[in-house]
Amino acid sequence: MDIKDVEDLARLARIELGEDEKKDILSDMKGILEYVRTIESMEVKDAQPEYSAYNVWREDKNELREFSKELVTKQFPDEKDEFLKVKKIL
Amino acid sequence: MIDLTTLTIATARKKLDNKEFSAFALAQTYLREIKKKNGELNAYLEVYDDVLEQAEVADDRIAKGESHSLLGIPIAIKDNILIKGRHATSASKILENYIASYDATVIEKLKKEGAVFLGRTNIDEFALGGSTENSAFGVTKNPYDTSRVSGGTSGGSAVAVSANMALAALGSDTGGSIRQPSAFCGVVGFKPTYGSVSRSGLMAATSSFDVIGPITKTVEDAEIIFGVIHGNDVLDSTTLPFSPRTVLKKSPKGSSFFRIGVPWSLVNQDGIDSEVKENFKKSVKNLEGLGYKIKDISLPNCLPLYYIINFAEVSTNLARYDGVKYGLHVDGKNLLEDYLLTRGVGFGREARRRILLGTYVLSAGYYDAYYGKAQTTRASLKKEFTKVFSLVDLILTPTTPHPAWKIGEKNDPLSVYLEDVFTVTANIVGIPALSLPSGEASGKLPLGIQFMTSHGREDLLFKIGKEFEAISKDGP
Numbered sequence: 199m200d201i202k203d204v205e206d207l208a209r210l211a212r213i214e215l216g217e218d219e220k221k222d223i224l225s226d227m228k229g230i231l232e233y234v235r236t237i238e239s240m241e242v243k244d245a246q247p248e249y250s251a252y253n254v255w256r257e258d259k260n261e262l263r264e265f266s267k268e269l270v271t272k273q274f275p276d277e278k279d280e281f282l283k284v285k286k287i288l
Numbered sequence: 289m290i291d292l293t294t295l296t297i298a299t300a301r302k303k304l305d306n307k308e309f310s311a312f313a314l315a316q317t318y319l320r321e322i323k324k325k326n327g328e329l330n331a332y333l334e335v336y337d338d339v340l341e342q343a344e345v346a347d348d349r350i351a352k353g354e355s356h357s358l359l360g361i362p363i364a365i366k367d368n369i370l371i372k373g374r375h376a377t378s379a380s381k382i383l384e385n386y387i388a389s390y391d392a393t394v395i396e397k398l399k400k401e402g403a404v405f406l407g408r409t410n411i412d413e414f415a416l417g418g419s420t421e422n423s424a425f426g427v428t429k430n431p432y433d434t435s436r437v438s439g440g441t442s443g444g445s446a447v448a449v450s451a452n453m454a455l456a457a458l459g460s461d462t463g464g465s466i467r468q469p470s471a472f473c474g475v476v477g478f479k480p481t482y483g484s485v486s487r488s489g490l491m492a493a494t495s496s497f498d499v500i501g502p503i504t505k506t507v508e509d510a511e512i513i514f515g516v517i518h519g520n521d522v523l524d525s526t527t528l529p530f531s532p533r534t535v536l537k538k539s540p541k542g543s544s545f546f547r548i549g550v551p552w553s554l555v556n557q558d559g560i561d562s563e564v565k566e567n568f569k570k571s572v573k574n575l576e577g578l579g580y581k582i583k584d585i586s587l588p589n590c591l592p593l594y595y596i597i598n599f600a601e602v603s604t605n606l607a608r609y610d611g612v613k614y615g616l617h618v619d620g621k622n623l624l625e626d627y628l629l630t631r632g633v634g635f636g637r638e639a640r641r642r643i644l645l646g647t648y649v650l651s652a653g654y655y656d657a658y659y660g661k662a663q664t665t666r667a668s669l670k671k672e673f674t675k676v677f678s679l680v681d682l683i684l685t686p687t688t689p690h691p692a693w694k695i696g697e698k699n700d701p702l703s704v705y706l707e708d709v710f711t712v713t714a715n716i717v718g719i720p721a722l723s724l725p726s727g728e729a730s731g732k733l734p735l736g737i738q739f740m741t742s743h744g745r746e747d748l749l750f751k752i753g754k755e756f757e758a759i760s761k762d763g764p
Contacts, residue, residue, distance in 0.1 A: 207644045210651075211603065212610070212624075214632030215640070223641055229702050230595070230645060237592040237661055245668035247660055254525035266372065269389040275617035284612060285623045 290317045292452040297361055297509040304360050311360030315343035315404050318362045322453045330428045331447040333367055335407035342404045349402050357512045359402035364454035366445050367408040370489040371395050378491050379423035380413045382609045382616045382634030392489020394500050394517045401516055406454050409444025413636045415462055415493040417441055418704050422638045427695055432732055436692040439469030445503045446473040457503045462493045463594055464711025466501050467723035471687035471736025474725045477503050478510040481743050482718035483528040486521035494601040497715035507753035532744035549585035549680035561690045563729040568686045571726045571737050574759050583680050594712035596649050596662040603646025666716055673717050677742040685710040687723040687736035714740050722749040724756055
């Protein structure tokens, strides 16, 4: 792992990092990854990877729910006519 | 004057119902304590300005003859649990001005009971850490020694209860976040079975590990709160369809009925404080004195497995904080720059580090070696535990390898991760666990022991917890 890898990860995770922090994170990550890599030696007895996500269905009923519209819209960083305003993508 | 040091939820309930004191007077007494101590301890990030109004409402309900276990009981809430219309920050700059738009399910339940919310308590940012040193709003100090940490991530909640600044508190536990600060502060910390308490309205850290639970002064109080907050919830599809057992159905004849497993090789390894070992052995002896059978079992070190899944889920869960819909927004030249700047400035160091680590273990090329292997190992471990619980009823370990450390002493993040060695296992497998005060190390620093048991058997934990509590109080 090198600084370039840290920069790639930071870009993928959408986080701006300062030059000093990149170095710190690189050294922290090396130590931490070396440690968690020891998972290789953990014994696995006939098990499949488990992904506990499953669908829970609920009745398709029209229920009155409160959405606190005002609390939500008041916190938009930018808005126009009660709609969230975002920067143009293209 | 109300004596807060000996007060519990159970005794306060009787006194409130008998009109020995009002909820108003009780709340007032706590507000006074908070005012005296919070400047130094920093347990609360905010004390609500309507506490006395809430207490008056509770008094009205009591006057009308209502009685619920938590009616008029002053409670502190960890700052990652939403209360509608109030600030909720997870101790992060990125949510500094965020106001919750709905109630967490646990809050809804507490409101129905008429509990009084005193304020929101400090945590490690987004529940990432083990000392409350990662809060963007200052460290929470240990009331037994203010040069030391409170533990974390529910440090503020544990200190609030320990220093009589709340009668009880809610915390959340991802890898020990209720139990470890409770052990450091000499109080009871209970992590329920995964899925027994709804996570709706709890800010997600590691969704497959997180659970809300109580921090209290006694086991009975933890049982009372759990009785209120547990239950299936349509808003959290991972909640269990059945309720865990809270009362022993069949009262066994004599306590020798229970077998307690102790993973001696894990407890006796280097790196565990000698006073912790000594205290633990004494606790084991006391339990043997009560008639419990102790059995040596083997448990693996689950830290690598825990942290891989933690990093992966944290990086995914924290992706939602992007400055677009709520929270901090730092304006850049374009949308990408908005993201980079907002998240760069808004997240603290530990959050940034774990997001990057999570991105790494989930990236193509490393996925199989880290995340894939961790999930397979997790499945295997769950099977192992089914076997272990056919041999023993309970598992006993110290809660932490050391007592509370000095603030600033641990600069290396890995050294803090290693402190979770006894607590993470319960989260990986999803079983309930209870941390109890078990004595003191030199310098009057509290120590704790932890019981674990199989899914949905909180009844066993409450039973043995009360017995252990009784012998700790009266001496063996």
